[in-house]
Amino acid sequence: MLGSEVYAVVARIPPGKVATYGQVAELAGYAGRARQVGYALAALIDDAGVPWHRVINTRGQVSARSHTKLHELQRHLLECEGIVFVNDRVDLDESRWQPDEPWAGGDD
DNA sequence: GCAGTGACTAGTA
DNA sequence: ATACTAGCCACTG
Numbered sequence: 623m624l625g626s627e628v629y630a631v632v633a634r635i636p637p638g639k640v641a642t643y644g645q646v647a648e649l650a651g652y653a654g655r656a657r658q659v660g661y662a663l664a665a666l667i668d669d670a671g672v673p674w675h676r677v678i679n680t681r682g683q684v685s686a687r688s689h690t691k692l693h694e695l696q697r698h699l700l701e702c703e704g705i706v707f708v709n710d711r712v713d714l715d716e717s718r719w720q721p722d723e724p725w726a727g728g729d730d
Numbered sequence: 731g732c733a734g735t736g737a738c739t740a741g742t743a
Numbered sequence: 744a745t746a747c748t749a750g751c752c753a754c755t756g
Contacts, residue, residue, distance in 0.1 A: 642739095643739085657737085657738045660736075660738060661736065661737075661738095663737060664737060678737090680738080684737080688735095688737085
């Protein structure tokens with residue numbers, strides 16, 4: 623299940639930082655499958671406890687959903703986290719999560 | 731198994 | 744800068 627790995631990676635994204643789908647996908651072991659990451663995240667939202675809002679696209683923008691207003695919530699949450707939105711987008715150069723040690727701590 | 735869809739990304743014009 | 748195309752692959756009917 624994509625969700626399980628995506629869950630683990632997203633859960634490691636620190637507050638005040640954001641990660642891209644491709645980044646999460648790669649760390650989760652699904653490099654190149656960014657799309658499936660987004661798909662999996664949608665399922666994770668149904669479950670709670672995952673900072674899914676810290677996952678955005680490579681443009682630094684929150685990706686629009688199909689029917690929900692979750693993207694508005696996502697931006698709000700990110701602003702609360704300390705993310706700075708400029709022209710409706712995030713400065714990835716500053717706010718992008720740079721996992722020096724993606725599995726730091728080993729494995730819990 | 732086939733076709734359609736989707737919270738994506740990179741390339742080309 | 745935007746618009747369009749192609750590739751990616753899991754989920755659903």
